[in-house]
Amino acid sequence: PKEDLRLERARASFNSRELEVLLAGGKDNYKLRQRIASVMTTNEAFSKRGKYFDERDELYERTLRMYLALPSAVASMNEKEPIAVARIMRELIDEPGGLDLHLGMFIPTIQGQGDEEQRKYWIPKCVKLECVGTYAQTELGHGTYLRGLETTATYDEEREEFVVHSPTLTSTKWWPGGLGKTSTHAVVMARLFTKGVDHGVHPFVVQIRDNKTHEPLPGCTIGDIGNKMGYNAVDNGFLRFDHVRVQRRAMLMGHSKVERDGTYVPAPVAKVSYGTMVFIRSDIVMNAALYMKKAVTIAIRYNLVRRQSNADEVTGMECQVIDYQHSQRTLFPILAKAFAFHCTSDYMRRMYFEFQRDSREKKDFSALPELHATSSGLKAYCSWATKDAIEACRLTCGGHGYMNLAGFGTTLATYAPNVTYEGDNNVLCLQTARYLLKAHRKMLNGQPPVDALRYLDGASSRSALALGASLRDEKAILDAYAHRAWRLVTEASKVTGDLSPDEAMRVHMVQWIGAAKAHCAFVVMYNFVLAYDETRSRVSAETLNVLHRLVCLHGLCGMDDTMGEFLEDGHIDGEQAAEIRQEIFKLLSEIRPDAAALVDSFGLHDYFLNSALGAKDGDVYRRLYEEVQAAPFNRKHTPPGYTELLQPKLSRGNFGVSKL
Amino acid sequence: PKEDLRLERARASFNSRELEVLLAGGKDNYKLRQRIASVMTTNEAFSKRGKYFDERDELYERTLRMYLALPSAVASMNEKEPIAVARIMRELIDEPGGLDLHLGMFIPTIQGQGDEEQRKYWIPKCVKLECVGTYAQTELGHGTYLRGLETTATYDEEREEFVVHSPTLTSTKWWPGGLGKTSTHAVVMARLFTKGVDHGVHPFVVQIRDNKTHEPLPGCTIGDIGNKMGYNAVDNGFLRFDHVRVQRRAMLMGHSKVERDGTYVPAPVAKVSYGTMVFIRSDIVMNAALYMKKAVTIAIRYNLVRRQSNADEVTGMECQVIDYQHSQRTLFPILAKAFAFHCTSDYMRRMYFEFQRDSREKKDFSALPELHATSSGLKAYCSWATKDAIEACRLTCGGHGYMNLAGFGTTLATYAPNVTYEGDNNVLCLQTARYLLKAHRKMLNGQPPVDALRYLDGASSRSALALGASLRDEKAILDAYAHRAWRLVTEASKVTGDLSPDEAMRVHMVQWIGAAKAHCAFVVMYNFVLAYDETRSRVSAETLNVLHRLVCLHGLCGMDDTMGEFLEDGHIDGEQAAEIRQEIFKLLSEIRPDAAALVDSFGLHDYFLNSALGAKDGDVYRRLYEEVQAAPFNRKHTPPGYTELLQPKLSRGNFGVSKL
Ligand SMILES: Cc1cc2nc3c(=O)[nH]c(=O)nc-3n(C[C@H](O)[C@H](O)[C@H](O)COP(=O)(O)OP(=O)(O)OC[C@H]3O[C@@H](n4cnc5c(N)ncnc54)[C@H](O)[C@@H]3O)c2cc1C
Ligand SMILES: Cc1cc2nc3c(=O)[nH]c(=O)nc-3n(C[C@H](O)[C@H](O)[C@H](O)COP(=O)(O)OP(=O)(O)OC[C@H]3O[C@@H](n4cnc5c(N)ncnc54)[C@H](O)[C@@H]3O)c2cc1C
The missing domain is CATH 2.40.110.10 (Butyryl-CoA Dehydrogenase, subunit A, domain 2)
Incomplete structure (x- = not known):
């Protein structure tokens, strides 16, 4: 298996290190991440050994211990930006713990909602864990x-x-x-x-x-x-x-405020706290990219190493399971989506920080509605997709994917509530839809929409009809997404007609949610195309070439998976649909030789992955066998309850003398 | 909440008991199930109390204990068919345990593959658990x-x-x-x-x-x-x-055999053991129906009781979450699918037993290829659908669905491997596809296909073009399924052309799997329609009316979910697609008043459901609150590791005197 991965890496058409540095946000960040990982893997307090066999109290205590070890680990690194270091360390710990709400909600809420005196009183105590x-x-x-x-x-x-x-x-x-x-x-x-x-x-x-x-x-x-x-x-x-x-x-x-005498003094400006919500949601989008990368890294590495069926007549070697078309059709679009989400989360961060700056410096809150609507929809869109992707990745790994040591089970289980908390996804989609419909209505009344919604005028959707021309033209694919979103928003707007928004939302809820999803699919594709354009001048032709395939694959698979929505109004006809599928299969085989290098470029450390199937060296079977020995069930050679339940029966058996 | 469910039951348009008896397979079976449940709930050995908080060794031992208690519990009932009783009891235990393979594979393999002497030697020892x-x-x-x-x-x-x-x-x-x-x-x-x-x-x-x-x-x-x-x-x-x-x-x-001198004597007839495999797969289809019923019962009951948002201005009562369209669009198709799978598994059993009889009495094995292909495909189709349905049901329950006490988590986790073991689903679909393509090719060469594949001549698919006429005509809907399957099989057959089956399977794997799925969707719809027809004379008009809605809903939602496949060749046009969606929403509101009664008709006992959200009386909040008190984490008021990790820091805090 180790040899398999070595060969796969050697096949790559591009330099995965170049892409890794780009994704990490430059050389400095790349090196910082390396240093942090080596600090953590050499500090016993952060050990994940045996974690997959932890009972609940062990898991609680292990995680608490890790969080408590953070401050001194961060300090030991002596970096300029300790908060960024702590953030990366928590990412690598990869387990929410008993202190998560303290750090993630209690402190920020006091900071955001307390007055000066309250902040001064509480924050130091919070920091010292008093x-x-x-x-x-x-x-x-x-x-x-x-x-x-x-x-x-x-x-x-x-x-x-x-x-x-x-x-x-x-x-x-x-x-x-x-x-x-x-x-x-x-x-x-x-x-x-x-x-x-x-x-x-x-x-x-x-x-x-x-x-x-x-x-x-x-x-x-x-x-x-x-x-x-x-x-x-x-x-x-x-x-x-x-x-x-x-x-x-x-x-x-x-x-x-409430004054001493009980007089209630309402807040001067409402909705100032929306900012935090936007921030948390953009975090969820970033995490979506991260967990998609994690799952697809494990799955692709294992699929490259696992050999099953179709033994070669000469060598007797079975086929790498990644060479089954259904594995590729599952894994490579997820690989591409991980890149797309990476770009989308970059964009959201930027949007958020621009808003922060403008609201602070110029008291300009005008971007908030758009920011709120987009972050709501993207939180939903990306977390749904990621939850499904983790499971889809697991399924390509057969039985072994079901073991804790694979890493999928716990990743999925702990990722899952992202679709429920910080706003249930369906409810968030409805908020996004409401915003879209409002913008659409305004536009009909002559008010031009904000930049991000320019496609609502339907202009870009017309050119998309020429899609057949080139299925490798990412702008043409993007136009198809614009068209679909435009159509679904327009139709949702049409059926809403004179109904009150509340009533319309009730009766056409499913349609509204569909419109919001189509919008989000467009935004993600838009950001992927944009980021690809911006990358042109920054990477080698080989890397750019690989990225281009991923952009196209993401675009075309997204269409194929919801083809009905493109066929329904004849924007695409049956022949084009078939062509798209053919083009996808071509792309899959073009991406195939780069699969190992592409997941390497995510730069996910073995410590983070914590997966016997996904470790960088591909030494799957040795790891599984060794790690399993430590399972608590293996401490004794008898099962729980043996003496009372099984021994009385089994010990009557006598098989020593039989010829059978 | 209790009142909510009472009212919901009173709203039903039909008698749920009538349907319950029908689904149980008659009055006797219905009563037998009741008796078994009451035997088990009064026997401490079968208690599930605290199960959701079990650590691994507790869960192992609890389950072993239950299995060991089976023989005397079965005997105590003194029924004519103890094996059937044991089967139902295991179903109610609802947890595979350490003895599962002994009962499910070790004994049957010896029975099926051993010779007379071997069977005589082993089976008694197996039964006595020596x-x-x-x-x-x-x-x-x-x-x-x-x-x-x-x-x-x-x-x-x-x-x-x-x-x-x-x-x-x-x-x-x-x-x-x-x-x-x-x-x-x-x-x-x-x-x-x-x-x-x-x-x-x-x-x-x-x-x-x-x-x-x-x-x-x-x-x-x-x-x-x-x-x-x-x-x-x-x-x-x-x-x-x-x-x-x-x-x-x-x-x-x-x-x-191998004789004393080492001479190898091969089996006279190959493939005789296929029968067992078919049996196990038909079991998986039956289980698919069961777990779909379980998940949807819990989710629908909770969705009827849970009230969230949209408070009524007068009463202040919030809206039952089942009245959100997206909840209905998720849950009711699953409800319908549970019925469809129920009928499909009945059909598979019948097919299996006919084959058994024919092969034993007339040495007629001719049904095996069809039986094998169908059971493979249906195993895949139904287990995929069920796994997804359990998760979809959970998601309609918001945060509480994520608690173990809800029952979804463990149900999903333990159900999940059904898509992997007994043949990985993708691999099974390929086997089904291979059979379909062979049958298709034979048909082109003038050999008429077996009954189940008659649609492959494309005849029924023509009339389906008239679908628009009535979206409540279940036969017309079925024709659309036939058309889709026919088209996909025909196209897969076309691209395969002169390629060897192995090569074709490799290059067109995804398309082959698609064809197999379309075939299975047809078979399921076919059996649902058939069972509905057979029921006509056996139930009241009200019940029949309800069943008819479910058949149509199942048919139309299955189309809506894969609409691209129907639009692609123009079999359905965009307007019809929109009509289908409208009709689905109509059906959802017609089914809405019967939701509580419909899940009641599955007759799933609270002991089996083991869900605070899904219990029959709807007393959700009281149950959650009470059951949580028993969580082992609540035995102490401090968390694990408190004295070492937290106390030194926290005890420095002093908040007694502050005015903040
Ligand atoms: C909970 C559980 C209980 C089990 N219990 C038992 C037991 O009691 N006894 C026992 O012997 N085994 C048991 N198994 C093992 C089980 O039978 C195997 O996991 C199953 O056969 C799948 O094989 P695999 O795991 O090797 O997957 P693989 O065969 O490695 O599959 C990996 C991937 O390759 C694909 N693939 C493989 N071959 C082909 C092909 N020819 N064409 C296309 N795609 C292909 C698959 O679709 C999958 O995506 C159990 C497994 C689980 C999860
Ligand atoms: C792991 C985890 C950690 C959590 N941590 C915290 C925490 O630290 N602090 C805290 O306060 N809370 C926490 N929560 C709770 C979480 O915030 C809620 O679960 C979440 O807000 C969803 O609310 P709910 O569970 O009441 O779902 P419900 O609101 O009951 O939703 C049930 C269903 O109704 C639908 N629905 C509800 N309202 C509408 C509407 N208006 N329109 C359409 N559909 C609607 C939903 O889509 C969903 O399908 C946590 C939850 C989880 C799972």
């Missing part, structure tokens, strides 16, 4: 619909305190990460009442456990919500309040 | 390709023994269920050598562990392959032989 916090929004009965939350925080003017309370079973806080056992504090989203008036949901910092004993504080009932499909290093928890009293200043008052 | 066996075929380096197996059994004429040996790392037996820790014996598939000649792979019964001590016997290296995505109550294992000697009669000699 408290660990979580973000408690979701309730047993309430998730998507924020306004439905039932937990109350009622202001008591006499004592200048809030009374935080869970009035019903369904108001129990449910899901917050790190709440189950780790946290001492929580940002609690609760319905604020002052003077009998309901002001809607606001954030409160509430201490929930004693700092010395870790016992839940009086009035707090807390626990873990038990095992989940994945995410089991995180102690997602539940929390009920029985009239718990907190100081007035427990409310985060960066925006709205 | 030995536990497994079936060891797959090797670390060899799965699909049986001829690639490397384990050898070399006959030593001197000592009249076989020497069983694992010559390489890749020849290590890998995957057999129950091998890791449970089994004392294995049927080992090994390459037989006599007098230096390789006779290919044959089955040998080899003792691998000592009956008294359970230690691996000399020359056997055995262990567990560690945690998998699911299936963790089974100890899938590995096994290496170092020149292990067994008696000559260890070889199962029901078909081929």
